[in-house]
Amino acid sequence: MPTERITFPGHDGSELAARLDLPDGPxxxxxLFAHCFTCGKDIPAARRIAARLSSIGIAVLRFDFxxxxxxxxxxxxxxFTxxxxxxxxxxGYxxxxxxxxxxxxGHSLGxxxxxxxxxxxxNIKAVATxxxxxxxxxxxxxxxxxxxEIMAHGAAEVSLGGRPFRIGKGFVEDLAEGALAPSIGALNAALLVLHAPRDETVSIDNAGEIFLTAKHPKSFVTLDSADHLITRSEDAEYAADVIATWARRYIALAPPAPPPGAPEGVLRVSEADPEGYLTDITSSDGHHLLADEPLAYGGxxxxxxxxxxxxxxxxxxxxMTLRMYARRKGWPLAxxxxDVSHNKVHAQDAETAVGEKIDTWKRRITLTGNLDPEQRARLLEIADKCxxxxxxxxxxxVITELVDDPVPASA
Structure with a gap:
């Protein structure tokens, strides 16, 4: 996942530090990702969600307020304002x-x-909280x-997450005036609300209020046993997968034209978990799949x-081949x-060295419909022509070439 470190001017002209996580492929x-109260752009949940979205072609900008x-x-x-x-x-940037x-x-106050x-x-077509x-x-x-103390003296230093912050009276008063109901009711975008029922920081009642206030289209998905900061990697990955799948319905994911010589485009395969085997697969037309190994093999x-x-x-x-043939012939294939199984067997009867293994696929084809024996036999022949x-x-x-590392180790 290529990442650009950038800055841009915030609301008062101050430079805001950001990371723009870009897709490996198209x-x-x-x-745009907004972090939780007093958190930052680099918390694990933000990183993992950005990584998953970028793997399917969605660039993510996350920045520190x-x-x-x-x-x-x-x-x-x-x-808050x-x-x-x-x-x-x-x-705007x-x-x-x-x-x-x-x-x-947006996460929490974000x-x-x-x-x-x-x-x-x-320009926003979909928003997830x-x-x-x-x-x-x-x-x-x-x-x-x-x-x-804040209201009496105008400000006070407080400890949040073990770090000191100075909270001013204006911050508190602005929060009190930040009613969301009018904004949620006027939201001109699809809404996805994700919340954990056992969230001890922001109770799930808040999710219910947001969902009921919003107009359709809207969706609600539980994060089950996740904590408020979504610290477990599996919870962050689940949230990211849900957001990515849901967003496809509302935002345009128009793929670019395939490159010359590759009519179906280029398939990008990229590690999702360097410590395991989980792998993201993204096609040029925007389809996203996951590859992995079974638990028994360390996946x-x-x-x-x-x-x-x-x-x-x-x-x-x-x-697909059988369906095309039956459709062209007008046969009643319903x-x-x-069923496909794969194995490696010793090639004792093949034209290979004795003892060498070859790959063997076994197919069991079930055809349903009012087909006569000749039609069924012909379809079996056609199966071998796929x-x-x-x-x-x-x-x-297979032609293989090594591409230069876009991010050298010395960088």
């Missing part, structure tokens, strides 16, 4: 680069901010004991194995199913 759409992380400016002078304005500034976002994602910002933007509060003032419970079994994909290709091609069958049975040539 760039099909752009998303003013005064947080590596961004400049004073956090004490920020507010300034967070919204920072998001609008980020949207991407638009100027010719990458206007169509998807916004979720409230994207709801507010989306109501002011015309994770553990977002219905009332932005909800976050004040994180420093409730300091509220009297996580989240996708077909490489040989499983070969078997699937043979089975799918067989079914349904086709193909292109993938022929490819597997004849010699193929």
């Amino acid at each position: 760039h099909l759409a752009t998303a 003013t005064g947080l992380g590596h961004s400049k400016g004073e956090f004490a002078n920020t507010s 300034s967070n919204v304005d920072d998001l609008i500034a980020a949207n 991407l638009t100027e680069r010719g990458m206007a976002p169509s998807l916004m994602i 979720g409230a901010a994207v709801l507010k910002a989306t109501s002011k933007l015309n 994770l553990g977002a509060p219905f009332d932005p003032e909800h976050v004040t419970h994180n420093f409730a004991e300091a509220l009297p 996580t079994n989240k996708g077909l194995s490489p040989y499983g994909f070969l078997s699937a290709g043979l089975g799918a091609c067989t079914s 349904h086709v199913s193909v 292109p993938v069958h022929r490819t597997l049975e004849r010699s193929s040539k």
Whole structure:
């Protein structure tokens, strides 16, 4: 996943630090990610969600709000409104680069901010929230004991997540005035609400309020036992997969034209888990698949194995070939199913060295319909003419070249 480290001016002109995670393959759409209260762009949930979205062609911009992380400016002078304005500034930056976002994602208070910002933007087609509060003032419970001092003296230093932050009176008052109901009701975008029922920081009641206030199209998905920060990798990956699948319905993922000499485009295969075997597969036309190894071989079994994909290709091609032939002949073929199994056997009877193993695929074809014996026999012959069958049975040539590392080790 190529990543650009960039800066752009925030709501008050302060430089905001950001990462733009780009797809390895075709760039099909752009998303804007807003982090949780006092968090940052580099928390595990943000990184994992950005990685999964970029693997299917969606570039993701994640940045630190003013005064947080590596961004400049004073956090004490920020507010919920300034967070919204920072998001609008980020949207403007991407638009100027010719990458206007169509998807916004917000975590916790960032979720409230994207709801507010989306109501002011015309280019956003879909917005997803994770553990977002219905009332932005909800976050004040994180420093409730300091509220009297803040209101009496204008500001106070509080500890949040083991780090000191100076919270001003203006921040608290702005939160109190940040009612989301009007913005959610006027949202001109599809909405996806993700929330964990056991979230102890922002209760799931908030998700219910957001969902009920929004107009259709809207969806709600539970994050089950995830914590508020979505710290477990499996929870972040699940959230990202749900967002990616859901967003396809509402944002344009128009693929570019295939390159010359590759009529079906280029298939990009990229590691999703360097410590295991999980692999992202993205085609030029925007399809996304997962490959993995079974648990018994050290994988996580989240996708077909490489040989499983070969078997699937043979089975799918067989079914399609039979359907094309029966349709052209006008035969009453009602349904086709193909069971495929793969094994390596010793090639004792083949024209290979004794003891050498060859790959063997076994196909069991079931044809349903009012077919006579001659038609069934002919379809069995046609099965052997499917292109993938022929490819597997004849010699193929694989041309391999090494591409220079786009990110040298010394960088």
